[in-house]
Amino acid sequence: MASPMRIATPPLKSGESFRDDFSYSNSPQAIRRFPFPFHEDKYMYSVNIEPHNGGPAGSVFAPAFDIDEHYLSEVEERRRVLEEDPGRCQVLPHMMEAQWDTLELLMESLARDYPQHFSLTTDGDQWTWENRPLGIRDSFTFGDPATLPQEPFEYITRQVQGDFTLHGQRDNMLYMDGGMVTCQADWSLDFDLGMNWYEWHGPVPKAHQMGIFDRALKFLLNLQVERPVRRLNWTMTINPRMDTSPENYHKWGIDRASVTPENVGEKAHLRVELQTLWRLPRSNAIIFSIRCYLISMEELVTIPKWARRFHRVLGTLPDELAEYKGLIGYRPIVLDYLAPFDDGAETSPGIGPD
Amino acid sequence: MTGQFNIPVRVTRIEQVTPMIRRFTLERYDGGQLPGFSGGSHVVVTMRGDDRIHHNPYSLMGSPDDKRHYQISVRRDDEGRGGSLFMHTRVAEGDTLEVAPPTNLFALNRLAKRHILIAGGIGITPFMAQLHELRRAGADYQLHYSFRDQENAAFRNELEAACGRRITTYDASAGEFVQPGQLLAEQPLGTHVYVCGPKGMIQAVNDAAFELGWADSHVHWEEFAAPPVGKPFRVVLQKSDMEVTVPGSSSVLEALEDAGLQPNCLCRGGVCGECETVVVEGEVEHNDHFLPDDVKQTNSRMMICVSRARSERLVLDL
């Protein structure tokens, strides 16, 4: 473990866009707390699951669910995506208990970790939730969906950054039984709804041949309440676009052909998902929180260690995975952009900036 | 290897429910909230005796809505390895115990159209938590509860008050027995059966379900295997380069813990699969409900919480 670092949490911005003019960008503080996912100088596939029990103050690992400077903009983007396609939020009928579990977990966590933004007061099943950044104050009866403006899962996940999926557990199997999915890396909740663990991971290449999905499933089936775990996953996205859904692929796919040596620094983004997995208490379901962070190459190279290391990782990524991640076409341009920042120097252990 | 976090709890109430059964109400030592749970969950209770430490799994039987208290019931077993006896003779109100966070290996299937719950004796406890869920969901269920005699009919009154006409009781001393073949015949599609009780009852329900053509995924049972007592043997830990003697009254897991190791484990009853360990050498006496029979025959893996050695020595990949 590197020495504890303190990273200031930047204040909430507003009005950033993830489409059209793409005005999204990271402040210097946001760059320093970016969850850079690579521990080594070459590509290694691993499941890398670790306990989600906090991290350095101010880092994305410290709170249960990270709220950062892009909060208002991401919540607004989610609202727009749902307005165009309500199917991005769906929960199967047998998951109502898991919906309330989700609402409880998120409200309690946010109120504890961000008392300046959120508060929750409860008196038996009479709950009052206050979300100051969004100007929401609602009183409702816990357990009675009719007392909320939407079903409990949709209500609360509209107010949190990142995607969420709900998984029922039956007969030693997990199922895709619901989700709020508006900033996904190219998979469709509407299509995958109801699938089992192996089916919804079906399109992922190679890894399953190493038994990784068998082991990860076995691990998750025994996940305990209040013992959440986390892992990082990554891909690349052209433009800071949150909604890289298959539904809209015909709109954003063309972006991949727009990368040139001149614009690669601002267009090409490393997209990192901080996935946290939680056992939900009453329903015995599991919730995945898939929190997406985007950083442009221009921003990334302001951290010399990350520039060197990402150059090396991207260069050793097997073609099959580069194809799956959709970056095989523009990878050479990104590598050329990063090359001048890689002087061959050694990189320090750990994922944090030097 | 990673150990378990334990939560210190205080015993706030002990009730002698029947001559053999005591109910314990536990709350967090620091007064805070306990982890939530679903019906069918159990906790492993750690009891620190003078000469040994006991870890026994007990089903949570209180309401999942009560975040301040856990309730467990313990049936006294004078022949066992001492955990239940410890709970009955050494634990008083105000004492401190430790519990691991809850785990559910006996959950209700939420897609079921009807639930048939069959309990024998102390096997009633997981159903008591599940009844809260079933009633809240307005589910179609039946509870069949059998006991030795009226004196041993634990919780009968509270169950009848909660279940009304959905409960049927069976007093063995009056010649009343659960008839699984009759209960399971002509049930509509989408029915699930759950059984917790003596080995013979679990077997009878499984046999009846099979006979009637029920698919396995509709038949659920919970039976924690207490680690059986056996002959002592030696365990060689290849990776740690250690050798440990497993006494006749300890499991491999407990012997390793006594030696200062913290192997992965969860249920300590041969059910969850968490402590699955690769066997490099030696013959295993399998006592778990987790490994498939073909794996058991190869002697390549074992569940160290309940299984023992047939040979004098086992070499494990630990």
Next chain:
Amino acid sequence: MPIYELPEDGIRSRPIYRPMQPDVAARFHLMVAEGAGSEALAELHEKLPDDARCSIHYLAGGDGPDGSDRLMQLRCEQTRLHFDDGQLADALRRHLESAAMGTRLYVAGSEDFIWRMAAVGISCGMSEEEIHVERRGSRARPVQCVHCKTRVEGVTTNIYTCPGCGQHVTVRDHFSRRLGAYQSVCVDAEAPGELPPIEEIYR
């Protein structure tokens, strides 16, 4: 472990179909087919124990010869012929609503048909373990366009023009049992107008 077979390579949600085997533990065998699926039922019926109880629902038409006569000759508690698949699905639902645990459902026919009938079983509380399916006849695929959600039955080519959104979409092996459909996705999003050769591969 999943209860059904997964492909060794490629996208693992793609169903693998093999000749149906009777589940001899079952107390009642409910057999449903359309078109060429009648042959699968006849073969299945041959493998049933002599005293097995079974019923048949059949819809002639679709792909393949009319198997009505052959099915009518099989020893069976009830053999019912249907005129359209909506009527068949209703009859199946009524049958399952009064059926007892111990029943197995067997469905044979086009891929579109078998998953629609399987969905009737699931909605009546059956688990995947109690439902056996076999594709017979055409290998044409039911497909859902991921962009506009328009469903098309009987796609035989690797690429088709979606009648809902007009895009050129390619058929993936990713399959949803709930929807009974493969997924199709825009094929020329990254290079509009550049289409790979169109081939008829699902006959």
